[in-house]
Amino acid sequence: MTETSRRTSIGAQRNLQSRDAILDAATAIITEAGLAGFSIEAVARRARAGKPTIYRWWPSKGALLLAIYELQKPDLRMPDTGKLEEDIFLFLKGLINHWRNSPAGAIYRSIVAEAQSNPDSALAIGNYMTDRYEWIGAILKHHQQRGDLADWIDTDIAGEQIASFAVARLIMDRLERPDEDLRQAARQFAKGLRTQ
Structure with missing residues (x-):
């Protein structure tokens, strides 16, 4: 394995971990505080992620809410x-x-x-x-x-x-x-x- 492929693999893992942390944080906030307490800023703080990272995965608050809903849906x-x-x-x-x-x-x-x-x-x-x-x-x-x-x-x-x-x-x-x-x-x- 080359140094380049090793870096790419680690980066991909970090991205998926960041995505999961954002979803976990967003789920916790919407469950605890409802829509009134839910914002991209609050999710970023709780997940320790930047807002640009969140918007890379989900272009709007509604898209993030839909992602959370899909996690709950059998x-x-x-x-x-x-x-x-x-x-x-x-x-x-x-x-x-x-x-x-x-x-x-x-x-x-x-x-x-x-x-x-x-x-x-x-x-x-x-x-x-x-x-x-x-x-x-x-x-x-x-x-x-x-x-x-x-x-x-x-x-x-x-x-x-x-x-x-x-x-x-x-x-x-x-x-x-x-x-x-x-x-x-x-x-x-x-x-x-x-x-x-």
């Missing part, structure tokens, strides 16, 4: 039981339970709040949510191909409607509602999407 897959209503119900229940039983709900609420006043954050969050809608839409597309959804349904928009229902519950602090509410919502979504 692999929530859209179920594919073959039954449209059950798939929607299980997806909503899994997401809402995760938000209710982990720091992820408070973090996501902070992300939505940050997007209201920061255009860069709004763009990052908008891109993230578009990916989520398309991901849900891809499962709905399978139901459409089976003939369960009407041909005229735009599955990406349908995915947005389902996800937005969950986000509204989070923002309005209505995550404690009974499962029967979610079953009713899933039933209404499914009946509206089905081929008549």
Whole structure:
């Protein structure tokens, strides 16, 4: 191994360690102090990192918040039981339970709040949510191909409607509602999407 390759390897390790320290610091701050106490300056101080280093990894506060959220989020897959209503119900229940039983709900609420006043954050969050809608839409597309959804349904928009229902519950602090509410919502979504 040459001296040059040794230096490159050490530098890469330092960069990854710095990234992890920033994520750890950011997670701690948002959990302890909420959005009001969260800033790039506070994260830099706690992580003992420079602000330029943080911005190299994440171009906005919203992008950093999304990175923290992704660390909290399990692999929530859209179920594919073959039954449209059950798939929607299980997806909503899994997401809402995760938000209710982990720091992820408070973090996501902070992300939505940050997007209201920061255009860069709004763009990052908008891109993230578009990916989520398309991901849900891809499962709905399978139901459409089976003939369960009407041909005229735009599955990406349908995915947005389902996800937005969950986000509204989070923002309005209505995550404690009974499962029967979610079953009713899933039933209404499914009946509206089905081929008549």
